Structures are given as structure tokens and as C-alpha cells.
Amino acid sequence: MSELQRLQNWYRRQCNEDWEHSFGVKIDTLDNPGWMVKIDLTKTALEGKSFEPLSRGDSDADPDWIVCKLEAKQFVGYGGADNLGELLRTFLNWAES
Numbered sequence: 001m002s003e004l005q006r007l008q009n010w011y012r013r014q015c016n017e018d019w020e021h022s023f024g025v026k027i028d029t030l031d032n033p034g035w036m037v038k039i040d041l042t043k044t045a046l047e048g049k050s051f052e053p054l055s056r057g058d059s060d061a062d063p064d065w066i067v068c069k070l071e072a073k074q075f076v077g078y079g080g081a082d083n084l085g086e087l088l089r090t091f092l093n094w095a096e097s
Helices: 002-015 084-095
Strands: 025-030 034-040 055-058 066-071 074-080
Touching: 002 084, 034 084, 055 074, 066 084
Parallel strands: none
Antiparallel strands: 025 034, 034 074, 055 066, 066 074
């Protein structure tokens, strides 16, 4: 199953006629270039679950870079232009473990 299908499944499981009105998933581009992924964890089974921050590479010098962490009850991931799949995989592997 692709990362997009897995993310869709995770999102659908969170939707309860309340959660989706205040929380969700945001994927955006960065200007260095790259990707930003923010996934709300509030009122999910992941709220309060520990996550070991991940950092690899340098966004200024290396096109293959990634940073993932928890911040303000969100999973936040940043990565290079070719790293969107890895960002989603990192979240999903943690969420499904």
C-alpha cells in the first residue's frame, strides 16, 4: 500500500464528525525547495505517544535532508524536494507501531 493510501486510511479513522472540523493533515511546499507535513495529534490515539526526533542532512547543502519531531501536539516533518514519501513513511511507521 502506498504512503498516500496509508495516510488516507489513518485520516479516515480519525474522522468522527468532530475531529475533522478542528484538526487534520497539512502538506505544503518549502522554498528551499522541499516539503512540510503537519499532522494534528490532538484527540487521537497518538496524543501523548513518544517520538524520537529525527534529523538528517542540511537543508542548505544537501538535497536529501529530513527533520521530524513532535511540536505543539503535532507531528511536524520537513524534508527535501524528493523526501515527501519518506516524511509520510516516518509518520505512518510511528503511528502504526
